[in-house]
Amino acid sequence: MANYSAAFRLMLILGSLLTVLFMIKRIRHSKIQIEDSIFWFLFSGFLLMLSIFPQLASFAAKLLGLQAPINVVYLSIIFLLIIKQFFMTLRISQLDSKLKIVTQKVALNEEKIERKSRDD
Numbered sequence: 001m002a003n004y005s006a007a008f009r010l011m012l013i014l015g016s017l018l019t020v021l022f023m024i025k026r027i028r029h030s031k032i033q034i035e036d037s038i039f040w041f042l043f044s045g046f047l048l049m050l051s052i053f054p055q056l057a058s059f060a061a062k063l064l065g066l067q068a069p070i071n072v073v074y075l076s077i078i079f080l081l082i083i084k085q086f087f088m089t090l091r092i093s094q095l096d097s098k099l100k101i102v103t104q105k106v107a108l109n110e111e112k113i114e115r116k117s118r119d120d
Contacts, residue, residue, distance in 0.1 A: 004054065004070040012051035012073070016044035039084055046076070 023040045026032040050057055050073055057069035066072060 004057070004068075004073065008070070009051045009054065012047045016047040016051070019044040019047075043080060043084075046080070050076070 019040055023032065023037040023044075027034060027037055054069065057072045060072040060076075061067070061069040064072065066075075
């Protein structure tokens, strides 16, 4: 059995349920795309699994040579959030590139319109 407390297990359960509720609310109000919320649903499910089945953390801790199963929980959360941050950085870079292209096209179109109005 994992040696993290019942209070910590309860926090994991509450955290995962609150995340799911928050995502559902954001989807209903069209504040987040369903594709973006999938990560958070999976993340919540992962936290829920670790809280309901603490043996998973114990097994992973033994497998990885960690002293305490709680370290598996913390490392997993940190790892998943770093991956999420990486993909968000990629997405922001792509959107930034697209924004520059659109800005340049708008500037060129405005210049064409200006030239046309001066020629007329």
